[in-house]
Amino acid sequence: MYVMKFGGTSVGSAERVRNSAAIIEAQPLPRAVVVSAVGGVTNLLLEAAACAARGDAEGQTAAVAAIRARHAEVASGIANDADRLAAIAILDQLHAALDDALAAVAAARELSARDSDRIVATGEKAMSVMMAATLRSRGTPAVHVWADRVIATDGRYGGARPNRERTRAQAAALRPGLEAGVTVVMTGFIGGAPDGSTTTLGRGGSDYSATLLGAALDATEVQIWTDVPGVLSADPRQVADARVVSQISYDEAQELAHFGAKVLHPRTIRPAVSQGVAVRILSTFAPEEPGTLVTRDGVGSHVKAVTALKNLLLLTIDVAELEDLAGASAEVFAALHHAGIEIAAVSQASSRRRMTYLVDAASKGGCVRVSALLDEALAQSEVDAEVRCEEGVALVAAVGRGVAAHPSAVARMLAVLGRAGVSVLSSSVHESNAALTAAVPARHADRAVLALHEAMIRPQSSNGHGRRPRRSVLLAESMRVG
Ligand code: ADP
Ligand code: ASP
Ligand code: MG
Numbered sequence: 001m002y003v004m005k006f007g008g009t010s011v012g013s014a015e016r017v018r019n020s021a022a023i024i025e026a027q028p029l030p031r032a033v034v035v036s037a038v039g040g041v042t043n044l045l046l047e048a049a050a051c052a053a054r055g056d057a058e059g060q061t062a063a064v065a066a067i068r069a070r071h072a073e074v075a076s077g078i079a080n081d082a083d084r085l086a087a088i089a090i091l092d093q094l095h096a097a098l099d100d101a102l103a104a105v106a107a108a109r110e111l112s113a114r115d116s117d118r119i120v121a122t123g124e125k126a127m128s129v130m131m132a133a134t135l136r137s138r139g140t141p142a143v144h145v146w147a148d149r150v151i152a153t154d155g156r157y158g159g160a161r162p163n164r165e166r167t168r169a170q171a172a173a174l175r176p177g178l179e180a181g182v183t184v185v186m187t188g189f190i191g192g193a194p195d196g197s198t199t200t201l202g203r204g205g206s207d208y209s210a211t212l213l214g215a216a217l218d219a220t221e222v223q224i225w226t227d228v229p230g231v232l233s234a235d236p237r238q239v240a241d242a243r244v245v246s247q248i249s250y251d252e253a254q255e256l257a258h259f260g261a262k263v264l265h266p267r268t269i270r271p272a273v274s275q276g277v278a279v280r281i282l283s284t285f286a287p288e289e290p291g292t293l294v295t296r297d298g299v300g301s302h303v304k305a306v307t308a309l310k311n312l313l314l315l316t317i318d319v320a321e322l323e324d325l326a327g328a329s330a331e332v333f334a335a336l337h338h339a340g341i342e343i344a345a346v347s348q349a350s351s352r353r354r355m356t357y358l359v360d361a362a363s364k365g366g367c368v369r370v371s372a373l374l375d376e377a378l379a380q381s382e383v384d385a386e387v388r389c390e391e392g393v394a395l396v397a398a399v400g401r402g403v404a405a406h407p408s409a410v411a412r413m414l415a416v417l418g419r420a421g422v423s424v425l426s427s428s429v430h431e432s433n434a435a436l437t438a439a440v441p442a443r444h445a446d447r448a449v450l451a452l453h454e455a456m457i458r459p460q461s462s463n464g465h466g467r468r469p470r471r472s473v474l475l476a477e478s479m480r481v482g
Helices: 014-025 041-053 057-075 081-108 113-120 122-137 164-179 206-216 250-258 269-275 322-338 366-381 409-419 442-456 458-462 471-481
Strands: 002-006 031-035 142-145 183-187 190-192 198-200 221-226 247-249 278-283 292-295 305-319 342-348 354-360 385-399 426-428 435-441
Touching: 002 014, 002 206, 014 057, 014 122, 031 122, 031 164, 031 206, 041 057, 041 081, 041 113, 041 122, 057 081, 057 122, 081 113, 081 122, 113 122, 113 198, 122 142, 122 183, 164 183, 164 206, 183 206, 206 221, 206 269, 247 250, 250 269, 250 292, 250 305, 250 385, 269 278, 305 322, 305 366, 305 442, 322 342, 322 354, 322 366, 342 426, 366 385, 385 442, 409 426, 409 435, 409 442, 435 442, 442 458
Parallel strands: 002 031, 002 221, 031 183, 142 183, 221 278, 247 292
Antiparallel strands: 190 198, 278 292, 305 354, 305 385, 342 354, 385 435, 426 435
């Protein structure tokens, strides 16, 4: 069993959908497909909802018109008349339901997370209908399935957590069709809460849907088909000479995704780990390329990729007395957890009176809100602590299993950053981690990624032309030992 996921760019137009359909048909049966919304449509849906909530009827109408136009263009590529008309009829129902939901938001002048998820799910639902119809019109038996009846989640709208057992039971209903040779096209990104309402798994969540479905169906391999030829040694939009990493381990992939490599949603790997499902990242623009294979073992213990997580806040908590540190930490963790703020990294200063937390809260009110939250929590618990918060921070990470085990690894990373003129705000490493990380000012993030890539990755491919290795090459060699 194969599960094949196609991202927004890969289903971004009638032509891209045809191209992806051909890739699907080349894969042996049984196979399930997971689709994202047409590229850009998720943002348009969120924009329409935001416009409705603030009473901007003009903006809402423009966004809805753009969504309909994108869907009409993709639907126009369904070759067979009957299949196309049947798909358009379902799209009309989806668009009518979208209009109703937006009208309700506009009337209430308020957008709940629950309504937002129902609205934004329209994008994936429409795409699943159009992909299944495209396959059928090419003579490939296919059906669409909406994941609010397959991927069981809790009710945390906007970032729902899956229930693996219930998902497994619900996915079993897909088996007879799959085994009869029908390609099942499921919506990515969405799930269903216990009360039957639609949830989403968070932006970029279709990758996660694919591995959740793969684990539930005991798939041999989950394929993430995207717009780059695999996991690269850095984001190609940042580093022009980034190259494909042919094989990585689950823990390396998890670190990469966690530290900002957008090619995989941060939670994608977890379901694959428990079931030992192989994950492969492939390009719909170069389907013959081998891509990146993610498995339990991976290969080597060198730095495989450099990433940056931007838009973070750096929280510093100073306590007067050493014995207050544990109490202050407990309050901070609880307050951040209740506010739904994710912690990217935590470290303790050597004085043991200071903890630093890098948190992802730029979209949750920034320092103003987070500082207020923590001040209140600490005051209530009567812990004597001082909170400071800094915005515009990035976390850069050099990812590779074993790289942190070498005692001088951090010093070497800091040397590379220092030479590049990057100021390091904090750095922490645990020898069992599959990444070296440093917090830097966000304005230095791109420079930091370039410098680390140049020193730790580029030499692995451009070394060995009979020239004396450059200093960065020697440095990279010693990093790789670590
Ligand atoms: P999809 O719509 O297929 O889910 P995404 O845009 O979510 O695609 O993810 C693919 C993008 O991830 C690439 O276009 C690339 O810019 C970005 N990216 C960031 N870091 C990496 C990396 N290390 N390797 C590959 N791509 C990366
Ligand atoms: N369409 C959703 C998004 O843009 C989910 C995804 O593409 O993975 O976030
Ligand atoms: Mg994505």
